[in-house]
Amino acid sequence: MSAFNAIGEERDIDRNEFTPGIEPQPTWCPGCGDFGVLKALKQALPEVGLTPEEVLTVTGIGCSGKLNSYLDTYGFHTIHGRSLPVARAAKLANDGLEVIAAGGDGDGYGIGGNHFMHTARENHDMTYIVFNNEVFGLTKGQTSPTSPKGHKSKTTPHGNAKSPIRPLSLALTSGATYIARTAAVNPNQAKEIIKEAIEHDGFAHIDFLTQCPTWNKDARQYVPYIDVQESDDYDFDVTNRQEAQEMMFETENQLYEGTVLTGRYFVDERPSYQEQKKELGEMPEEPLAERYFDEDAEWERSYDLLERHK
Amino acid sequence: MSNHELIWRIAGGSGDGIDSTSQNFAKALMRSGLDVFTHRHYPSRIRGGHTYVEIRAAGHEVQSRGDGYNCLLALGDSFARNPQEEAYYGNEEIKPLSENLDDLREGGLIVYDSGLLSEEDVAELDLEERAAENDWHVFPIDLRSMAKEHGREVMRNTAGVGVTAALLEMDLEHIEDLMEDAMPEKILEPNLTILHEAYDMVTEEYAFEHDLRIPEGNHDEAQALLSGSNAIAYGAIDAGCRFIAGYPMTPWTDVFTIMSQNLPDMGGISEQVEDEIAAAALAVGASHAGVKAMSGSSGGGFALMSEPLGLAEMTETPIVLLESMRAGPSTGMPTKPEQGDLEFTLYTSQGDSARVVFAPGNIEEAYEQTRLAFHVAYEYQIPTIIMYDQKLSGENTNVPVSFLDREPAPSLGSVVTEADLEDMPHDETGKFHRFQHDVDNNVSPRSLPGQKGGRYLATGNEHTPSGHISEDADNRVAQMERRVEKLEDIRAELDEEHDSNQTYVGDELADFGIITWGSSQGAVFEAVERLNDDGHAVKAVSVSDMMPFPEAEMTEFLESVDQAMVVEMNATAQFRGLIQKELGRYGEKLTSLLKYNGNPFEPAEIVEGYELNSDGSDADPSAQVRIEPAAGD
Ligand SMILES: Cc1ncc(C[n+]2csc(CCOP(=O)(O)OP(=O)(O)O)c2C)c(N)n1
Numbered sequence: 001m002s003a004f005n006a007i008g009e010e011r012d013i014d015r016n017e018f019t020p021g022i023e024p025q026p027t028w029c030p031g032c033g034d035f036g037v038l039k040a041l042k043q044a045l046p047e048v049g050l051t052p053e054e055v056l057t058v059t060g061i062g063c064s065g066k067l068n069s070y071l072d073t074y075g076f077h078t079i080h081g082r083s084l085p086v087a088r089a090a091k092l093a094n095d096g097l098e099v100i101a102a103g104g105d106g107d108g109y110g111i112g113g114n115h116f117m118h119t120a121r122e123n124h125d126m127t128y129i130v131f132n133n134e135v136f137g138l139t140k141g142q143t144s145p146t147s148p149k150g151h152k153s154k155t156t157p158h159g160n161a162k163s164p165i166r167p168l169s170l171a172l173t174s175g176a177t178y179i180a181r182t183a184a185v186n187p188n189q190a191k192e193i194i195k196e197a198i199e200h201d202g203f204a205h206i207d208f209l210t211q212c213p214t215w216n217k218d219a220r221q222y223v224p225y226i227d228v229q230e231s232d233d234y235d236f237d238v239t240n241r242q243e244a245q246e247m248m249f250e251t252e253n254q255l256y257e258g259t260v261l262t263g264r265y266f267v268d269e270r271p272s273y274q275e276q277k278k279e280l281g282e283m284p285e286e287p288l289a290e291r292y293f294d295e296d297a298e299w300e301r302s303y304d305l306l307e308r309h310k
Numbered sequence: 311m312s313n314h315e316l317i318w319r320i321a322g323g324s325g326d327g328i329d330s331t332s333q334n335f336a337k338a339l340m341r342s343g344l345d346v347f348t349h350r351h352y353p354s355r356i357r358g359g360h361t362y363v364e365i366r367a368a369g370h371e372v373q374s375r376g377d378g379y380n381c382l383l384a385l386g387d388s389f390a391r392n393p394q395e396e397a398y399y400g401n402e403e404i405k406p407l408s409e410n411l412d413d414l415r416e417g418g419l420i421v422y423d424s425g426l427l428s429e430e431d432v433a434e435l436d437l438e439e440r441a442a443e444n445d446w447h448v449f450p451i452d453l454r455s456m457a458k459e460h461g462r463e464v465m466r467n468t469a470g471v472g473v474t475a476a477l478l479e480m481d482l483e484h485i486e487d488l489m490e491d492a493m494p495e496k497i498l499e500p501n502l503t504i505l506h507e508a509y510d511m512v513t514e515e516y517a518f519e520h521d522l523r524i525p526e527g528n529h530d531e532a533q534a535l536l537s538g539s540n541a542i543a544y545g546a547i548d549a550g551c552r553f554i555a556g557y558p559m560t561p562w563t564d565v566f567t568i569m570s571q572n573l574p575d576m577g578g579i580s581e582q583v584e585d586e587i588a589a590a591a592l593a594v595g596a597s598h599a600g601v602k603a604m605s606g607s608s609g610g611g612f613a614l615m616s617e618p619l620g621l622a623e624m625t626e627t628p629i630v631l632l633e634s635m636r637a638g639p640s641t642g643m644p645t646k647p648e649q650g651d652l653e654f655t656l657y658t659s660q661g662d663s664a665r666v667v668f669a670p671g672n673i674e675e676a677y678e679q680t681r682l683a684f685h686v687a688y689e690y691q692i693p694t695i696i697m698y699d700q701k702l703s704g705e706n707t708n709v710p711v712s713f714l715d716r717e718p719a720p721s722l723g724s725v726v727t728e729a730d731l732e733d734m735p736h737d738e739t740g741k742f743h744r745f746q747h748d749v750d751n752n753v754s755p756r757s758l759p760g761q762k763g764g765r766y767l768a769t770g771n772e773h774t775p776s777g778h779i780s781e782d783a784d785n786r787v788a789q790m791e792r793r794v795e796k797l798e799d800i801r802a803e804l805d806e807e808h809d810s811n812q813t814y815v816g817d818e819l820a821d822f823g824i825i826t827w828g829s830s831q832g833a834v835f836e837a838v839e840r841l842n843d844d845g846h847a848v849k850a851v852s853v854s855d856m857m858p859f860p861e862a863e864m865t866e867f868l869e870s871v872d873q874a875m876v877v878e879m880n881a882t883a884q885f886r887g888l889i890q891k892e893l894g895r896y897g898e899k900l901t902s903l904l905k906y907n908g909n910p911f912e913p914a915e916i917v918e919g920y921e922l923n924s925d926g927s928d929a930d931p932s933a934q935v936r937i938e939p940a941a942g943d
């Protein structure tokens with residue numbers, strides 16, 4: 001008997017189940033790309049058979065971090081840069097949950113960059129959506145780790161001397177096993193990619209281009225975009241690390257030259273962290289959280305460890 | 311109390327097996343019926359560098375390392391660097407002998423390995439002269455050759471144990487048993503031979519002119535030798551903690567290691583992660599999902615936990631954190647004890663803090679208060695911190711095994727079940743009111759992700775009952791008051807439903823009080839006993855409740871004395887400051903005795919501090935301690 005009956009529940013799921021009935025309505029600026037992520041998620045979740053109470057969305061701080069205020073799931077809006085460690089521990093504690101982490105480019109590639117690298121390396125079974133608007137939105141438009149070289153903002157009045165981070169390449173070298181880029185202006189592709197990421201067993205990273213019309217006026221709205229899988233100009237194998245690497249490099253370069261490339265870049269079947277930990281005997285087969293509700297559970301005690309101290 | 315005690319010091323280089331040799335020797339003494347207490351002194355270095363372990367053993371209770379010591383086994387430092395004239399580290403080879411002479415008591419024994427320590431170096435120490443002055447009995451013995459002859463050079467520790475056992479007329483039975491338990495056949499045989507060889511040689515060839523012998527004692531029941539880190543880890547295990555996340559840092563690493571070695575076999579999970587920010591955030595995430603979780607670190611790593619700690623406070627996520635202090639600031643002295651992180655631990659993280667902090671004073675308290683920490687954290691949905699230090703972490707003492715014969719307490723505290731949720735308040739869209747305003751004990755029961763009917767948003771922003779971000783003034787005041795007022799409810803529960811976490815000793819009617827906290831307890835209590843034996847009326851309290859502060863108990867104590875000396879290991883009298891802040895008075899009664907040279911207090915230093923204080927003398931103390939006069943002086 002489970003103490004968490006929302007998990008794995010089989011029932012019809014309404015298309016609007018993830019939409020809050022009344023307040024709060026999103027407070028994002030008109031035209032903000034963040035709406036696109038929300039919409040794609042609301043569509044994707046029921047389509048993969050998930051119900052609101054078996055999903056945990058864990059967000060960072062930023063405009064993007066408000067995502068779970070407007071999406072009906074269990075939510076944890078954490079602190080700036082720390083969504084991943086909170087999310088992956090929740091998954092370890094109860095691996096029946098569908099865990100989705102999300103945050104901004106500053107949140108995920110800047111202040112939380114170390115967690116990004118390590119969560120990818122460990123290949124935790126979860127989805128991570130980075131709202132990449134190439135600026136710090138919530139703090140009013142400062143230069144971010146993905147802002148283009150030369151980008152002017154109040155903190156870089158003469159232009160940004162730094163080259164932008166390469167999010168897809170970073171995910172690949174770190175060890176992520178599903179890597180994609182999509183854009184808010186392409187809701188169908190976004191929805192499909194989110195579905196694939198959720199269904200992927202391992203760390204799925206989506207670099208989600210979200211235009212910020214308020215602070216990034218001169219930036220493109222990420223149109224027109226090209227789907228690298230659909231375009232005849234590109235041909236590579238997403239399961240081939242070398243080819244994926246080259247395609248990512250090209251995609252990252254092109255973005256700053258005005259061509260928006262999107263699509264799936266890398267898919268790998270490496271076992272997830274949870275699977276590996278279980279195999280080594282470092283994690284219980286049954287969700288740990290269930291045990292606290294099991295009245296027949298036998299709890300080991302330190303008294304039985306005393307032989308070595310006598 | 312009989313004064314008869316052995317304080318055996320084994321000295322050598324880091325990496326020379328001092329730890330395991332002393333651990334077994336302490337167990338042998340314990341098995342022979344003695345109470346034991348160990349103290350470990352070591353540098354922040356893996357190989358070489360002067361290190362020692364002291365084992366104090368007596369037929370009566372021992373609560374501290376004692377004053378000085380009376381039996382030295384100086385093994386030589388096999389990783390010593392080439393001695394050079396004026397070298398910054400000095401001549402390292404001779405240190406196991408030279409560094410340990412000042413603390414050796416009159417009438418003490420010295421055994422040193424003449425196979426490793428050169429005659430020239432020893433000659434420079436004026437050992438003969440000093441021995442004559444202090445009635446020391448010196449035994450230069452070539453332990454190294456003895457070890458080499460029957461086994462390998464590294465077995466010289468065993469030879470040294472054999473020699474000291476012979477000199478103390480100590481039975482070898484327990485030592486042999488322990489060696490048999492610990493050693494594989496191949497090395498057991500030569501070690502046993504060396505042990506006996508050394509023992510017999512000394513017994514036969516030396517005339518004993520010294521008085522020191524092994525004390526006698528006996529225990530009513532089997533004992534277990536536990537360190538403070540064992541006690542904390544075992545308290546956590548018995549409280550049902552099955553998740554730990556951490557990043558190594560001395561001295562916290564000890565608990566992290568013990569937990570990591572045991573949790574997987576207990577169906578739990580241990581995670582070594584990228585940094586301490588992640589470690590604390592993982593504990594929050596695991597607890598949020600319904601597991602009893604902990605993390606911890608030492609000063610610098612704990613500093614990185616500030617923001618996740620605040621997140622736990624704001625989202626009312628129960629977690630237990632350890633703050634295993636070492637001498638600061640910054641990297642400080644990594645292997646040395648200090649109690650300098652009190653203010654930092656009480657207040658770190660932005661906003662008004664709402665956390666519970668316990669500072670156990672000994673090994674039994676470490677176990678009890680860790681269990682209590684989980685109870686309070688999970689019942690009241692609040693982070694609870696156990697503060698301790700390098701001293702308590704590494705010291706070993708014996709406790710009766712029945713002390714740990716307890717029922718586990720795995721309850722998740724104030725969580726709801728799916729059945730409970732059906733009748734609980736929700737908003738129109740089905741969100742559970744996980745943060746209700748008016749609730750018993752200010753605790754609003756929490757649901758867990760995956761439960762039917764429990765959906766809500768946890769957020770570090772201020773929030774409404776169902777978790778929506780809100781800056782509404784009335785809601786803010788209600789939520790803020792509920793969070794901070796929990797501390798009053800916790801205080802009430804601690805006062806009314808539990809034995810006090812404060813420990814009292816001495817003459818109840820005394821006008822002079824000593825106040826201490828955390829691991830300085832043992833030395834203070836021994837000093838008080840000594841003072842009372844010598845006809846001074848003194849009492850002491852050792853405080854563990856740092857937050858919420860035990861206001862009633864401390865007021866009563868301070869009302870009952872004319873003067874109180876606060877003993878703590880830091881330079882700025884942080885606990886004295888806390889008392890004054892919490893009670894708002896008594897500044898004129900409180901003086902301080904402070905020590906911050908990297909070594910814990912010895913009882914004699916506290917006795918002297920008392921004498922100088924009670925005389926009103928402004929003479930300087932002889933030890934490296936400082937007296938801070940009362941406010942207004
Ligand atoms: C530790 C910390 N540092 C700084 C901030 C202030 N801050 C809030 S959001 C943010 C950056 C937001 O940028 P991004 O992560 O890209 O999210 P966006 O708003 O663009 O979605 C910053 C610097 C904070 N909340 N916490």
Ligand code: SF4
Nearest residue numbers: 028029032063137212
């Ligand atoms: S500031 Fe930019 S990112 Fe933030 S809500 Fe407005 S448009 Fe969106």
Ligand SMILES: [Mg+2]
Nearest residue numbers: 104105135137
């Ligand atoms: Mg951004």
